[in-house]
Amino acid sequence: MTDQSLHSVHFLPRIRLEEGGVVRSVIDLCAALASRGQRVTLLTNDAADAPKEWTGKDNTPAVVTIPPMGMLTRRVDSAVKQALGRASVLHLHTPWEPGNVALARQARRLGLPYIVSVHGMLDDWSMGQSRAKKQIFLALLGTRLLEDAAFVHCTAQAELTQAKEHFPQGRGVVAPLVFDVKPYADLPGVELAASRWPALGNDRPTLLFLSRVHYKKGVERLIDAAAALKKRGCDVDVLIAGPGDKEYLEALNQRVRECDVADRVEFLGSVDGAEKVSLYQAADLFVLPTSQENFGFVFFEALGAGTPVVTTKGVDTWPELESSGGARIVGPDANDFADAIEALLNEPAKLEAMGGQGRAWTLERFGGTRVVDEYITLYQEAADHRRTPERITLTSLRRASRKGGANSSADPFWVSRYFYRRFTIYFTWLCAKMRLSANTVTALSAVAVFAGAVAYGLPSRWAWLAGALLVQMYFILDHVDGEMARYERTVLGRRSGMAGVFYDTACHAGETAVIAVIAMRLFADLNQPWWVMLTLVVALFPGGIDPWQRYAEAVLAHGERTAADGKVVLESRFFEKSSLSLSAGGETKHWRKMLGLVSQTVGFPGYFVTLLFCTILDLAPALSIYIAEQHIPYLYLWLLSRACLKAAAGVKSTLVYGRRLRHLG
Numbered sequence: 001m002t003d004q005s006l007h008s009v010h011f012l013p014r015i016r017l018e019e020g021g022v023v024r025s026v027i028d029l030c031a032a033l034a035s036r037g038q039r040v041t042l043l044t045n046d047a048a049d050a051p052k053e054w055t056g057k058d059n060t061p062a063v064v065t066i067p068p069m070g071m072l073t074r075r076v077d078s079a080v081k082q083a084l085g086r087a088s089v090l091h092l093h094t095p096w097e098p099g100n101v102a103l104a105r106q107a108r109r110l111g112l113p114y115i116v117s118v119h120g121m122l123d124d125w126s127m128g129q130s131r132a133k134k135q136i137f138l139a140l141l142g143t144r145l146l147e148d149a150a151f152v153h154c155t156a157q158a159e160l161t162q163a164k165e166h167f168p169q170g171r172g173v174v175a176p177l178v179f180d181v182k183p184y185a186d187l188p189g190v191e192l193a194a195s196r197w198p199a200l201g202n203d204r205p206t207l208l209f210l211s212r213v214h215y216k217k218g219v220e221r222l223i224d225a226a227a228a229l230k231k232r233g234c235d236v237d238v239l240i241a242g243p244g245d246k247e248y249l250e251a252l253n254q255r256v257r258e259c260d261v262a263d264r265v266e267f268l269g270s271v272d273g274a275e276k277v278s279l280y281q282a283a284d285l286f287v288l289p290t291s292q293e294n295f296g297f298v299f300f301e302a303l304g305a306g307t308p309v310v311t312t313k314g315v316d317t318w319p320e321l322e323s324s325g326g327a328r329i330v331g332p333d334a335n336d337f338a339d340a341i342e343a344l345l346n347e348p349a350k351l352e353a354m355g356g357q358g359r360a361w362t363l364e365r366f367g368g369t370r371v372v373d374e375y376i377t378l379y380q381e382a383a384d385h386r387r388t389p390e391r392i393t394l395t396s397l398r399r400a401s402r403k404g405g406a407n408s409s410a411d412p413f414w415v416s417r418y419f420y421r422r423f424t425i426y427f428t429w430l431c432a433k434m435r436l437s438a439n440t441v442t443a444l445s446a447v448a449v450f451a452g453a454v455a456y457g458l459p460s461r462w463a464w465l466a467g468a469l470l471v472q473m474y475f476i477l478d479h480v481d482g483e484m485a486r487y488e489r490t491v492l493g494r495r496s497g498m499a500g501v502f503y504d505t506a507c508h509a510g511e512t513a514v515i516a517v518i519a520m521r522l523f524a525d526l527n528q529p530w531w532v533m534l535t536l537v538v539a540l541f542p543g544g545i546d547p548w549q550r551y552a553e554a555v556l557a558h559g560e561r562t563a564a565d566g567k568v569v570l571e572s573r574f575f576e577k578s579s580l581s582l583s584a585g586g587e588t589k590h591w592r593k594m595l596g597l598v599s600q601t602v603g604f605p606g607y608f609v610t611l612l613f614c615t616i617l618d619l620a621p622a623l624s625i626y627i628a629e630q631h632i633p634y635l636y637l638w639l640l641s642r643a644c645l646k647a648a649a650g651v652k653s654t655l656v657y658g659r660r661l662r663h664l665g
Helices: 021-035 078-085 098-110 131-147 157-166 191-196 219-231 246-258 273-282 297-304 318-323 334-345 348-366 370-384 394-401 414-433 438-456 461-490 497-525 530-540 545-562 566-573 590-602 607-617 634-664
Strands: 007-011 039-044 062-065 089-093 114-117 151-154 172-174 206-210 237-241 265-269 285-288 309-312 327-330 625-627 630-632
Touching: 007 021, 007 098, 021 039, 021 089, 021 297, 021 370, 039 078, 078 098, 089 098, 089 370, 098 114, 098 131, 114 370, 131 157, 131 438, 151 157, 151 370, 157 172, 157 318, 191 273, 206 219, 206 273, 206 297, 219 237, 219 246, 219 334, 237 273, 246 265, 273 297, 285 297, 285 334, 297 309, 297 348, 309 318, 309 334, 318 327, 327 334, 327 348, 334 348, 348 370, 394 414, 394 461, 414 461, 438 461, 438 497, 461 497, 461 607, 497 530, 497 634, 530 634, 607 634, 630 634
Parallel strands: 007 039, 007 089, 039 062, 089 114, 114 151, 151 172, 206 237, 206 285, 237 265, 285 309, 309 327
Antiparallel strands: 625 630
């Protein structure tokens, strides 16, 4: 495929310029690609600020407005199907948009390569905001979205370094955003801005802040720096341009008054067009004390206008800005800014030289077609590796996803090998067809087991039956997530690492919740007998050691696979044969085979089946058991057996590990 036949489809839900740099970058990229003769289609839910002349003709992009899509949207609009069916590559912008998940799913069905631009949203600072919600999204859907992409696009190496941990198996690539230098090639002069803002006409130096007025931009630090400069006798004017929330602007005005710089700080509101370029020209320094910024168009706009920049390492492009010769990178504190500003203002010749160097660098770096050609090359490489649409069959899935191959020969548990895995493969096939990740299946199993625990807490015994069925569904999905993980590893070449094992182990904590709720329910229904609570205590400790013991085994098994260090192998042997659920198939002596069958029937994993049977038996009063005129529910017998086995396993682990630790020490 030659680049002349490339057709890129872009998606951004809202084309509204007040939302900031991402919208601007998408508009500029689409326009630049179309000007180079590329076919470009922009999909959006809201085309409010899309250029009206974009009709898809005369080297302009086509704009297609589509209905909103959610993460679970399966059927996409006909216009989407038509656009993707003709596309060479799909370009998704930002990682958090729900519609990206649906479009990526559709692209995989078509074998269409896609690229995700993360626009700084995986930076450390950004990930620290609403972190739990973002981590859940990444675990369930986001990591797969990124790792299945042909490329994850970052605008700077500093951004890729921070973002890479969130898609360890993915392919990251660095390319700057397209920046239109035409408004800066022939500058309008300072008179246009001076005629509107009289403060520019006095003899005091002017510091310009031009960006969205948001707390992450560090406006407070700029105000504090202005106050510090005033105390030092370095009198400056500060112009703050950009839209902002009304309440936040009021808080900033209050801070200005408290710092006694109300006569030196002015809020201008939104500024654009030629007035914006003139305002850059009129300022002595452009100052943005931001906590986090991705590409930062405003920096290159200031440099293009010949105005030096002072900012922080919170900007992903700070190495590029520094290398331009027109920027000073300082610490995040207000005093750091005050020091840098004072030093630069005291050296007018150096300040002028920095402005000239920054302008020359910007016009050379972003002028011509150099940057847009990088994107065309990127799209070409993605299109050249177009994948065949996935075709999943039960036969291939059995071979790829089961322990030991199609017949589950490596599965040590007979209940799983001869019963559950006979039908869980159909659930796995459905999940693979629906493009659900192993971690998503784990999350669904967690919902099932905790819902089952809640059902057992209700007084109705029919609710108990619902709880038993939910716990069965949990155990089925517990098989499925393992099969999905093996399918992803062997067929898709994607590894979840230890994150998936951790989520799976945390999910197993739901089993403890089921045990605890059943015990509390029996304690209430049987007039609070002491022996029920004693059984619960035994089940929880030392039985509670069991799930995390298995996690420790998995951690070291992972280490043995991924490290050549002999110590890792030694430590992994430390955890061998720690379970009381003996492998019936793996034993050679008949008595150990029988013991294995019994332990797996009463213990793990057979106790999921016996839980269902005991719950059903408790629904039939005629089958009730009485000892010394005390009604003994079948669920209590199940609880007692679980408590004994869990406690014995915990004690064995403690003794065996203690002995091995002494040996290793």
